[in-house]
Amino acid sequence: REMPRVVFTPSGKRGQVPVGTTVLEAARQLGVDLDSVCGGRGICSKCQILPGRGAFPKHGVTVAEDALSPLNDVERRYDEKRGLAPGRRLGCQARILADAVIDVPPESQLHRQVVRKAAEVRAVATDPATRLCLVEVAEPDLHAPSGDLQRLNAALADQWDLPPAACPLSVLPRLQPALRKGGWTVTLALHRGPSGPEILDIWPGFFEAPLCGLAIDLGSTTIALHLTDLATGDVIASAGAMNPQIRFGEDLMSRVSYAMMNPGGAAEMTAAVRATLDGLAAGIATEAGIDPRCIVEVALVGNPVMHHLLLGIDPVELGQAPFALATSEAATLPAAALGIGSINPEARAYLLPLIAGHVGADAAAVALSEAPETSDDLTLIVDVGTNAEILLGDRTRVLACSSPTGPAFEGAQISSGQRAAPGAIERVRIDPETKEPRFRVIGCELWSDDPGFAAALGPAGVTGICGSGIIEAVAEMRMAGLVDGSGLIGSAAQTGSDRCRPEGRTQSYLLLAGAATGGRDIAVTQGDIRAIQLAKSALYAGARLLMDRRGVDRVDRVVLAGAFGAHISPLHAMVLGMIPDVPLDRVRSAGNAAGTGARIALCSVAARRLIEENVRRIEKVETAIEPRFQDHFVAANALPHASDPFPELAR
Ligand code: FES
Known part of the structure; x- marks a missing residue:
C-alpha cells in the first residue's frame, strides 16, 4: 500500500x-x-x-x-x-x-498555548483536567444483559481508549434518561482523577458549550475570582469581594487569636468565607450568562491561614512556633465540600500546595507564574500584602520566606490612609526647590496642578492616600530634604517649607489643606513615616535573609507581584530601601501573579504536577526564628538603609 x-x-x-x-x-x-x-x-x-x-x-x-x-x-x-x-x-x-x-x-488544538496580554509573562500550555467526550453506547440486549454504565465504559474503552470511569451517585440517576433521550449517544464531562476518569456530568446527545473553571485568589483582605475557559485559559469574567472574615480580625494573627479565644470561632470564619465564595461563583455565572453546570473546575490559592480556614481546619497551630501545617500537599476534592455548591455539583476543586507554615499556596502560585527556577538571573520576587511573600532564586536554587509587613502598604495605619479606590492619592511629586507637592488621584487623569483638575475630580474630591501614594509621598519627602535619613520630618525653620507644621512633639507635612477638599487636611505625619519604615524594614530584612542564605549581596532582578506591586514606582520603592539596590530597568511589576498562577493551575494538569514538584524543592526560611532577621530589620529602618549601599540611587 x-x-x-x-x-x-x-x-x-x-x-x-x-x-x-x-x-x-x-x-x-x-x-x-x-x-x-x-x-x-x-x-x-x-x-x-x-x-x-x-x-x-x-x-x-x-x-x-x-x-x-x-x-x-x-x-x-x-x-x-x-x-x-x-x-x-x-x-x-x-x-x-x-x-x-x-x-x-x-x-x-486541545493543549493550547495561552497567549498572554503582558508580553513578558510566560505562555503556558492548557491541559485541562476535565474535558467533554462524546460516546456512542451500545443498546441493551435481553440476551446479553449488562448495565448501562458498563456498556458506557465499554464504549469509552473502545472509542476513547480510556479505563473505566467512576460515576458518582449524583450523576448515576441521570445516566439512563440521558442515554435514551440522546438515542444512545451522550456527552460526558470527564475529569482525570488520580485513580482514573470520573464522570462529572452527562448530557444527552452532543453537548456543546465551553467548560469553564474558577481561579480563586483567597486573600486575607480581598477575594478575587476569575471565570476562565478551560480550553483557552481566557478569562471570561472577574469578580471580587472583601473577605468577610475581616469582621473577626483585620490581619491573619488576629483571626488566629479569634479562633483561639472563641469556641466555634474557626467554624464561624469557615462558614463566612465559604458563603462568600459560593455567592461570588453564582454571581459571576449569571453575569457572564454561563450555565453554572458548565463550571466544572476550581483552583484555589491563599496563605496558610486562609487555606486552613477554608478547609475547616482550626488555624491555631499556625499562630505559634513551630507553625505546623495540617497538610502542605496539594489537594483535589469536590468543590461542594468547600461550600461552593452553586456551580456543577460534581465540580472538582484543586488547592495548590503550601510552601511552609507562613508561606502559602499564594506564594506557590506566584512561583508557578513567575518560574524563578527557569531563570539564569538571580531573581527576587516580592508579593506585598499584609504579609510579604518573598522568593529568591534561579536555576540552581529557590528560597522562600514570608515577612510580617503589616497593613501599612495597603493604606491602613496611615493617618489619611485608605484602600486604593477612586478619590485616593496614588502618585505624589514634591518640587525639591519650592517643596510644593502635586499629586494624582485614582479615577482622575489630571495632576493636581493641571488646569481643570478640580472639575475633573468629581464631587467626592480627594478622600485620602493609598499605599502607593504614601510610598511616593515619603520617598519624595526624602528626596526633597523634608525628611532625614532616620525618617524624621524637619520643622518649617529647618526645611524652609511652611507645609511642615508641628503636630504634638513631631512635625507633619501638609499635602492638601482641608479647605480645598471640603474635608479634613491630608498630611503625612511622623507616625505615618514610622509605619512605612516598619513595613519596609520587614520586607527588606526578609529579602536580605534570603540573600544571606544564598551568600550574595546583590540580586540581578526584582519582580514586584500583587495588585499593590503593580502600582509601586520602582524608583520610590528603592529610595525608601524597600527593595535591594538593582538597576531600575531590572525592576518589573508582575501584576496579580498569584491569580495568574491559580489560572495556570486551573487549566493545566501538567502545571499542577510541576508546581507540586517545585514546591518540594523550594528551601523554606523561617524569619521568626532567624536571629539575623532582627539585625537586618533594625539596619533597614533608615532611609534607604543604615549600612547597605544603594549605588543605583546615585545615578
Ligand atoms: Fe471531527 Fe468531531 S472530531 S467533528
Missing part, C-alpha cells in the same frame, strides 16, 4: 500514513494535538484543519489539488447547518490520499 507523507504545522510533526487514513487518525498516530469531542463522528467540529496546496520546499513536499478526499456528505451537511470557514475541513472526515501539509489552527 502507498504511504503518503504528511506534515502537520505549526508543530512540524511528520510521518507516513496509509492512503485513506483520516487526518484525525494521522494526527493521533503522529502525536499531533488535534481536538475532538465527538471522537470523529463529524458532530463537534473541533477537529477543523486547513489543508495546504502547492510546493512546501521547507518540508520537501509538493501538495496536489486532490491530496485529500473531496468534501463528503457529513462535511456538506455540517457546512449547510453550521457553516465551515473557507478552506477548512473536518479532520475526522478528510482522508489523506497523497502527500499533504496540514495546518492545525489554534482553536483546534
